Amino acid sequence: MKRLQLSVDERLYNKLVFKSGEAGDLPQEFVIKVLEEHLAHVKADDDPPLFRFVGSLDESQPHPQQGNFTFIDLFAGIGGMRRAFETQGGECIFTSEWDKFAQQTYEANFGERPHGDITSISSEQVPEHDILLAGFPCQPFSLAGISKKQSLGRATGFLDKAQGTLFFEVARIIRDKRPRGFLLENVKNLVSHDKGRTFTVIRETLEKLGYQVYWQVIDAKSYVPQHRERIFLVGFDRNYFQKDVDFSFPEPLTSDLWPKVGSILEKRVDKKFTLSDKLWEYLQAYRAKHAAAGNGFGFSLVGPTDTARTLSARYYKDGSEILVARKRGNPRKLTPRECARLMGFPEEQKIPVSNTQAYRQFGNAVVVPVVTDLAAAMLSAMNPLGGENSVPQELSDEATAAEILPRLDKKSSQRIRPTKRTVKKKTTVKRNSVKKSFDKRAARSSGKKSRQA
Ligand SMILES: C[S@@+](CC[C@H](N)C(=O)[O-])C[C@H]1O[C@@H](n2cnc3c(N)ncnc32)[C@H](O)[C@@H]1O
Numbered sequence: 001m002k003r004l005q006l007s008v009d010e011r012l013y014n015k016l017v018f019k020s021g022e023a024g025d026l027p028q029e030f031v032i033k034v035l036e037e038h039l040a041h042v043k044a045d046d047d048p049p050l051f052r053f054v055g056s057l058d059e060s061q062p063h064p065q066q067g068n069f070t071f072i073d074l075f076a077g078i079g080g081m082r083r084a085f086e087t088q089g090g091e092c093i094f095t096s097e098w099d100k101f102a103q104q105t106y107e108a109n110f111g112e113r114p115h116g117d118i119t120s121i122s123s124e125q126v127p128e129h130d131i132l133l134a135g136f137p138c139q140p141f142s143l144a145g146i147s148k149k150q151s152l153g154r155a156t157g158f159l160d161k162a163q164g165t166l167f168f169e170v171a172r173i174i175r176d177k178r179p180r181g182f183l184l185e186n187v188k189n190l191v192s193h194d195k196g197r198t199f200t201v202i203r204e205t206l207e208k209l210g211y212q213v214y215w216q217v218i219d220a221k222s223y224v225p226q227h228r229e230r231i232f233l234v235g236f237d238r239n240y241f242q243k244d245v246d247f248s249f250p251e252p253l254t255s256d257l258w259p260k261v262g263s264i265l266e267k268r269v270d271k272k273f274t275l276s277d278k279l280w281e282y283l284q285a286y287r288a289k290h291a292a293a294g295n296g297f298g299f300s301l302v303g304p305t306d307t308a309r310t311l312s313a314r315y316y317k318d319g320s321e322i323l324v325a326r327k328r329g330n331p332r333k334l335t336p337r338e339c340a341r342l343m344g345f346p347e348e349q350k351i352p353v354s355n356t357q358a359y360r361q362f363g364n365a366v367v368v369p370v371v372t373d374l375a376a377a378m379l380s381a382m383n384p385l386g387g388e389n390s391v392p393q394e395l396s397d398e399a400t401a402a403e404i405l406p407r408l409d410k411k412s413s414q415r416i417r418p419t420k421r422t423v424k425k426k427t428t429v430k431r432n433s434v435k436k437s438f439d440k441r442a443a444r445s446s447g448k449k450s451r452q453a
Pocket residue numbers: 075076077078079080081096097098099102116117118119135136137138166361364365366
């Protein structure tokens with residue numbers, strides 16, 4: 001069966017939808033009848049077009065196509081990635097996010113509550129999809145996270161069992177569901193963490209799963225007035241596409257076109273966002289102390305013609321990384337709505353949580369227009385290859401794929417709780433028992449035995 005997508009004139013749409021109960025077993029005759037009736041009343045010159053072509057899908061060979069592809073949203077936060085891929089015509093068919101406040105925001109905006117902890121979700125519970133999105137948590141990879149954990153004498157990165165293994169949850173789902181493509185996001189420091197070893201493990205894992213991997217650090221400042229560098233990894237399934245996918249990252253705009261802070265500021269802002277005298281004095285003293293020691297720590301003031309520093313998830317504490325200068329009086333913090341704008345979220349983004357939670361959520365999010373551009377670039381790279389050259393195949397090198405993954409399957413299957421979205425189709429990848437070499441690899445990179453990795 002082939003599927004054709006058409007936009008339909010509203011009156012025709014209403015007739016087709018509201019009279020569809022009359023179709024019975026003969027949908028063809030019903031559609032022809034409705035069309036004939038409708039055409040009899042249409043004046044060719046005056047009326048808007050009946051149809052507009054949107055896209056097509058050969059269901060015998062599903063492939064992602066702008067306007068017609070599915071995706072899943074892992075570590076979804078408040079759905080920044082989802083917003084971007086939806087604007088490119090994608091349909092989100094599965095979401096995982098465990099934080100209850102993020103779930104609340106997600107539900108207010110997308111009408112559905114995400115599934116929870118990804119480590120408790122088996123691959124069978126995840127539906128087949130075209131593109132996998134994941135902004136897996138960055139704490140073990142960020143400089144702030146590292147210094148905090150090192151000071152507590154704890155290991156970081158892949159050695160941190162609570163967080164570092166979450167990448168392997170992503171890898172597990174990629175291995176088992178074989179999406180045509182994926183987009184992963186993380187902090188810039190991922191590249192240099194542990195002298196580059198962490199990133200090498202991530203890239204090699206994805207490559208050995210049979211994916212062609214591209215990566216780039218992108219600064220959001222040409223999209224929003226914020227210096228925010230994040231690494232994006234884009235991957236394409238070699239088994240599906242059969243030849244290299246010609247993907248390029250979007251080009252940044254020249255600096256004269258960068259938006260400035262003035263474009264995100266609200267006109268009227270409640271007094272409660274203005275810093276108290278005590279806090280403002282403290283921040284000034286803190287900055288002076290560090291300046292005397294020869295470093296540039298401390299608050300940052302912005303005005304309408306500036307680019308802001310990176311909004312962090314800790315912004316709710318004192319807002320010191322981005323303070324808005326005022327003509328009279330102490331500076332103020334950004335409002336949650338201004339943070340939404342600074343992250344490129346549209347005005348209709350609902351903020352149903354406290355200001356503290358909202359700051360955290362925007363500070364953790366992706367800059368939506370950056371991901372929108374990436375989505376468009378991915379789709380245009382994937383489309384030309386979605387034709388006859390792209391026959392989906394069984395994973396040809398099962399041993400290689402399996403050997404680099406830990407035995408998450410066993411772990412997960414013990415914890416399966418059936419959900420409404422359980423998909424019955426079995427994965428084509430056999431879970432064979434070549435985990436030993438993964439253990440060796442993990443032990444090499446950790447210097448420890450890491451069965452739990
Ligand atoms: C960096 S944020 C991603 C933000 C997202 N890209 C956005 O635009 O809002 C990572 C998210 O992963 C979630 N998370 C962490 N561990 C998780 C787990 N085991 N299962 C599900 N979600 C998890 C966190 O609550 C956090 O919201």
